[in-house]
Amino acid sequence: MGWNLIRAWSIGVYIFMFLPVAVVVLLSFNASQFGSFPMTGFSLRWFVELWNNEAILRAFRTSIVLGLMTAMISTTLGVLASLALVRYRVPGANTISTLLIAPILVPEVVLAVALLLFLNFLGINKSFGLLLFGHVIFTLPFVILVVQARLISIKRDVEEAAMSLGATPVQTFFQITLPLMLPAVLAGALFAFTISFDDITGTLFWKPGGVETVPTQIFAMLRNSISPEINALGTVMIVMTVGLPLLGVGIARQLAKKSGT
């Protein structure tokens, strides 16, 4: 009796969470003029329209470039920061660690306004670079959390063994440390990419005029009406933001299995 209740409740929660998503996906295949029920037939029309919508394609390109650059910069910085914090005795390591993680805890809108005000104060104009900078700030904690956890589990004596056999510290990093933490590095990069790709709050504050990312483009389109194109775009984004991490986790798992850790 008790278990059945819990089971029913769980199913209810899942429905509540995923039904809206399912509806968006379903409606993206709707032939109707309007992006809502009733369904009038199956069609890929809205995906085609999406493909021909210059503004959306531009936003898509912007998002992907922004996401990739964010992932690259965040991952590089995150790996270096984790190495320093875990492998070396840095004075105030705990404080630095907390400060690096802090952007997760601060409400994004506060962070967004703060960065904007700060740059205004310095007389720096909004630019794509600033947008990238903002994204790096709040994806970095995720990379650091994942990579640090992995790095702690890699025993120092493996690196010491490599050095005792004649590898320089740099060779040791590329031969031993990096391959061993690669699953975490890839996971961190994926986190950074998807978080950047998804972000709207910070992006709205930081983007220069005329530049739109996919989320801000959708937001702009929604001001007029709910176009069925948006449902199609939503479906594409779900595939990207859910599918990519799953793929990444799969690859990471394969790599980890091969390396036996």
Added chain:
Amino acid sequence: MSSVTLKNIVKRFGSFTAVHPTNLEIPEGTFVTLLGPSGCGKTTNLRMIAGLLDPTEGEILIGGKRVNDVPIHKRNLGIVFQNYALFPHKTVAENVAFGLKYRDVPKADIAGKVQAALDLVQLPDVGDRYPKALSGGQQQRIALARAIVVEPEVLLLDEPLSALDANLREDMRVELKRIQHQIGVTTVFVTHDQSEALAMSDTIVVMSAGRVEQVGSPSDVYNTPASEFVANFLGASNILAGHCEQKDAQGVVLDAPLFGKVHVPSDKAGQVQQGPAKLVLRAEKLTLFDESTATDGLVTAPARVETVDYQGQTVRYFVRVGDTQLQAINMIDDTPFAEGSAVTVGFRPQDCAALQGG
């Protein structure tokens, strides 16, 4: 192969001194063990020789050359760690070949050298496996193969046996000694296990609290401990505070409580001078007899058995002599003495040692 010399080495971590001024000479080709309880500085010394720690003061010489400023990857050492430290993402053969890549070994020779090293550790067929597919003992053999394939100047072993279970440990002990003999490499072995040290070493360096207590052959440190610490750390000893009454060419006469005057021969009396002195009596040298047994030539005292700790091959007795409890470890012929029985305890004077001090 090279000798290793520590000259007035000191290591401090902040205000804590891990190694007090230490001098040590490890001749080429010898097997030297740093023995002591945890925290005695033995691993710190090893890590300084390895170049994983910088000495605060003093000099380290390998093959007569000062290496204080030579980083670890240029010291040409082989290190075997307690937890194997194999590279989990590389096959066994890749692990063993790792050090060869950084030396001027022609590519064509690498496979042959790897195979020779695997043969030496008696695991010729595991080259294409990953470390996790091997048992702990096998992994440690691979770690050894990886360390010696580069023909290091010095082989450093940091408690390499303590992660293995008891039976395996004894096999590996013999194996390690055989391989060391075969290649003749200067070896520094760190352990807290006195039986490993006694079984394997040419020279044992007993350490305590960052200081060297004694340097000597296994039989030296076992039979003629230089301090009370050494006497207690290597096996169980009874230490009786007495007085040295006389010293001559034959040895010393020590007036010990419970047993009266004992003539300790000079090779067991060290530097003992007249004055307060201690009698060191190993538990396995103190034998229990029936009260009726003749005990000619032994130093004896009447005793009562208090505790019997039966261990199969041997038995450990705690006996009371006067107001003092002594420990005796005896082989068992038939039945051990029962608790409470009255016995005679005795030892040969040449089986004990004398130490200066009160």
